[in-house]
Amino acid sequence: QQQVKQSPQSLIVQKGGISIINCAYENTAFDYFPWYQQFPGKGPALLIAIRPDVSEKKEGRFTISFNKSAKQFSLHIMDSQPGDSATYFCAASKAGGTSYGKLTFGQGTILTVHP
Amino acid sequence: SAVISQKPSRDICQRGTSLTIQCQVDSQVTMMFWYRQQPGQSLTLIATANQGSEATYESGFVIDKFPISRPNLTFSTLTVSNMSPEDSSIYLCSVVRWAGGGQETQYFGPGTRLLVL
Numbered sequence: 228q229q230q231v232k233q234s235p236q237s238l239i240v241q242k243g244g245i246s247i248i249n250c251a252y253e254n255t256a257f258d259y260f261p262w263y264q265q266f267p268g269k270g271p272a273l274l275i276a277i278r279p280d281v282s283e284k285k286e287g288r289f290t291i292s293f294n295k296s297a298k299q300f301s302l303h304i305m306d307s308q309p310g311d312s313a314t315y316f317c318a319a320s321k322a323g324g325t326s327y328g329k330l331t332f333g334q335g336t337i338l339t340v341h342p
Numbered sequence: 343s344a345v346i347s348q349k350p351s352r353d354i355c356q357r358g359t360s361l362t363i364q365c366q367v368d369s370q371v372t373m374m375f376w377y378r379q380q381p382g383q384s385l386t387l388i389a390t391a392n393q394g395s396e397a398t399y400e401s402g403f404v405i406d407k408f409p410i411s412r413p414n415l416t417f418s419t420l421t422v423s424n425m426s427p428e429d430s431s432i433y434l435c436s437v438v439r440w441a442g443g444g445q446e447t448q449y450f451g452p453g454t455r456l457l458v459l
């Protein structure tokens with residue numbers, strides 16, 4: 228019940244296109260859903276995060292869509308650029324007390340944006 | 343944001359030895375965590391580093407293998423003991439901060455890349 232399933236495993240997009248990565252979770256107690264971007268040799272960097280009280284959050288070219296009833300959330304990268312080529316991880320955690328910081332990660336998506 | 347540094351950034355170790363990884367945060371944080379990222383894999387939580395008390399370990403991780411210290415609110419160490427090649431991973435320190443409005447944000451350090459021969 229702690230799993231977060233991420234797809235696709237890899238994604239190739241042309242420059243200027245839209246990249247879409249999907250995640251599904253099982254634990255309805257999860258209420259914090261961040262996305263991380265990781266470049267080779269670096270630690271994950273927080274990209275954008277959402278809570279279940281909103282269905283969408285946008286920051287620049289990055290948008291999270293959240294469907295609470297389906298227990299799914301997705302990352303959309305608009306106008307994808309070669310510099311966006313990285314591994315993207317979705318994650319989820321529960322709020323409250325000892326649950327903070329205990330993220331369950333998806334399997335990761337390797338995004339390649341061709342010029 | 344949070345500025346997190348880790349030492350060493352990478353190391354190559356012989357099996358049977360131990361390595362201590364340091365994590366330093368730019369300001370005080372209540373909650374610090376250690377994660378592991380095995381080659382080509384996702385991240386898995388090892389333990390929560392508690393200041394003033396013993397670390398809390400996740401299922402599959404034990405104190406004898408991964409002893410953790412948290413002497414103050416800006417520093418923690420993780421030791422990988424009696425290493426085997428299966429311990430070859432990236433070890434990451436992580437902290438949680440709260441912004442205005444009670445919104446939590448979780449940050450990760452750059453990681454320590456460990457190769458055990």
